[in-house]
Amino acid sequence: MIELPRKAKGERPSYFEDGTLDSMLSMLLALAGEVVVLRERLDSAERIIDGSGLLTDRIDAYRPSPEVAAKREALRAQFIDLVMRPVQQEYENLQEKAARQESYHKAIDLCISG
Amino acid sequence: MNTATLDPNRxxxxxxxxTPTSEEESRQMFVKSLxxxxxxxxxxxxxxAYEARVLPEAEKAGRAPGSYHDVRALMADDGYYRLWGAMQRSSQxxxxxxxxxxxERQIDELQAKAKGNTAPLGSVTLDPDMPIPGYISAVDIHCMPGNYHGEFREDDxxxxxxxxxxxxxxxxxxxxxxxDDxxxxxxxxxxxxxxxxxxxxVLDMGCGVGHSTLPYVDAFPEAEIYGVDLGAPMIRYAHARAEAMGKKVHYSQQNAEKTNFPDGHFDLIVSHILVHETSNKAIRNIMKEAYRLLAPGGVVLHxxxxxxRAMTDFEACMLDWDTRNNNEPFWGGSHLIQPEEMAELAGFGAEQGFERTIPSAFDQAEKQRTKIFQAGDFGGGGSWYIWGAEKEKA
Incomplete structure (x- = not known):
């Protein structure tokens, strides 16, 4: 074993007024990752459980086939969509705002030309 | 190696x-999905956010941006941009x-494998006394703890x-x-x-672990292929990796600003994402060194x-994020380089400088590419920018 440093040299930028928020966000994302790790481990267990042999060893040695990898990719994308929903909502609000502005501009153009 | 037979998704x-355990792989793949x-x-x-609120508000306040720096200053207060940035940094x-x-778990095994090769095709030469320049050591590049040169055990x-x-x-x-795209x-x-x-x-400057070096072994089977990098762990690993893949490369730990190769030793010098990890002074030295190392009729390409200059101020701001947020202090500076100026000062002559756009070779990823050059989307552009200089024939 070796212990590599976890901190990259260089000042870390702060993205929010309160540094606690930066930490909370980092923890949230790390936690989200660990939930996915758990879920995939369960997925491995479910696929293996009906076979024989030491379950833990087989789970650790399990490597997804291309088909399973593709399925997991889709599951992860869905999971991230769910967790990141508040951000997506902000994005959609911005899209709607842009669309509203555009349709209003079109209405003005229509009235002027019509 | 016939890359066409490899699984494009792994x-x-x-x-x-x-290689990861099942659990490690899940954790890694989550980062990729994120x-x-x-x-x-x-x-x-x-x-x-920029078009709907940041720009209109700035214009109303008489602060219309005139450069990508201005755009960055305006975006700095936007909640959406901040949230994206915070998550981007965390994902890194x-x-x-x-x-x-x-x-960490398998380092003994990896090291033993690397040392166990008694009949290598290529070679590895280290220089423990080589000073690491400040533009590398100032911060851990792209937030990789320990950087390119950090060593945490013997022969690390x-x-x-x-x-x-x-x-x-x-x-x-x-x-x-x-x-290897x-x-x-x-x-x-x-x-x-x-x-x-x-x-x-052929010389690959700043070769790292040799991702971009090995394609030249296949492209020019008659040529001797060399790679130099500042980081000893990179060079040791690059050698182990090339040998594991049956490719003959001569790797040495050297600073591309001043190598120990003789004048006119190379016909082709290349670098891949080296320039943005140097400095204004270093890239000038590197171009001068390339001029010295090239035989007449040779070419250097980065x-x-x-x-x-090829994009809007907003696009430049989005690509420039790495400069201040991903420990890439010369990212911005490197994107302002003028190839003709470099060719001139290095001795090639201004008219020998060039810049081009080339397509990505790995076309199986086309569907996953955004075709945008923006922070956090590396390899998604579908093309690369190259610049360099041609040394006149004798």
């Missing part, structure tokens, strides 16, 4: 690679951690192993199972653009992402 597991989500589903909102830190854990290659695996996640697999795209271009060039020796 990194090729050569013998030197730190980065893809950020690039495709979150990052585009920045433009909307998670990427390194997810790979470190896996490398840990960070080479970390880098090899992490790059595949950083590019979200879109540089191919061998992380840059080297393949460039060598394809060189063969097409310089059909008469039959290099005897691969990067496009310069800021």
């Amino acid at each position: 990194q090729f597991e050569h013998d030197a690679l730190a 980065k893809y989500h950020l690039a495709t589903r979150v990052a585009p909102g920045n433009k909307l 830190e998670m990427m390194w951690r997810s790979v470190q854990v896996s490398v 290659l840990s960070n080479g192993a970390v880098y090899d695996r992490a790059v595949w996640f950083y590019a979200m697999g879109r540089m191919g199972p061998l992380n 840059m080297g393949r795209s460039m060598s394809d271009h060189i063969k097409a653009h310089y059909p008469g060039l039959k290099p005897k020796r 691969l990067e992402t496009p310069p800021y």
Whole structure:
């Protein structure tokens, strides 16, 4: 074993007024990752459980086939969509705002030309 | 190696690679999915935030931006941009951690394998006394703890192993199972653009773990291939990786600003994402060194992402994020370089300088590419920017 440093040299930028928020966000994302790790481990267990042999060893040695990898990719994308929903909502609000502005501009153009 | 037979959705597991356990792989793949989500589903909102509220408010206040620096100053207060940035930074830190854990577990094995090779095809030469320049040591580049040169045990290659695996996640697999899209795209271009060039020796400057070096072994089977890098762990690992893949390369730990090769030793000098990790002074030295090292009729080519002059101020601001947020202090500076100026001061002559755009060779990733050059989306542009200089024939 070796212990590599976890901190990259260089000042870390702060993205929010309160540094606690930066930490909370980092923890949230790390936690989200660990939930996915758990879920995939369960997925491995479910696929293996009906076979024989030491379950833990087989789970650790399990490597997804291309088909399973593709399925997991889709599951992860869905999971991230769910967790990141508040951000997506902000994005959609911005899209709607842009669309509203555009349709209003079109209405003005229509009235002027019509 | 016939890359066409490799699974395009998985990194090729050569013998030197730190292969993950089931759980480690899940953690790593999560980072890849998160980065893809950020690039495709979150990052585009920045433009909307800019156009819908940031720019109109700035114009109303008489602060219309005149440069990408102005755009950055305006965006700094936008909540959506901040949230995206915070998550982008976190995803980078998670990427390194997810790979470190896996490398730490199997380092003894990886090191033993590297040392066990008694009949190598190529060679590895280290220089423990070589000073690490300030532009590398000032901060840990792209937030990789320990940087390119950090050593944490004797004959350490840990960070080479970390880098090899992490790059595949950083590019979200879109540089191919061998992380070699840059080297393949460039060598394809060189063969097409310089059909008469039959290099005897090729030098890859800032070769890292050799992702971009190995394509030249296949592209120019008659040539001797050399790679130099500042980081000892990179060079040790690059050697182990090349040998594991049956490729003959001569790697040495050297500073590309001043190497120990004789004058006119190379017909072709290349670099891939080296320039943005240097400095204004260093890239000038590197160009002068390239001029010295090239035989008449030779050519030096550097691969990067496009310069800021080729895009709008908003796009430049989004690509420039790495400068202040991803420990890439020369990212911005490198995107302002003028090839003619470099060619002139290095001795090639201004008219010998050039810049071009070349397509990505790994076309199986086309569907996963955004075709945008923006922070956190590396390998997603579908093309690369190259610049360099041709040395006149004698």
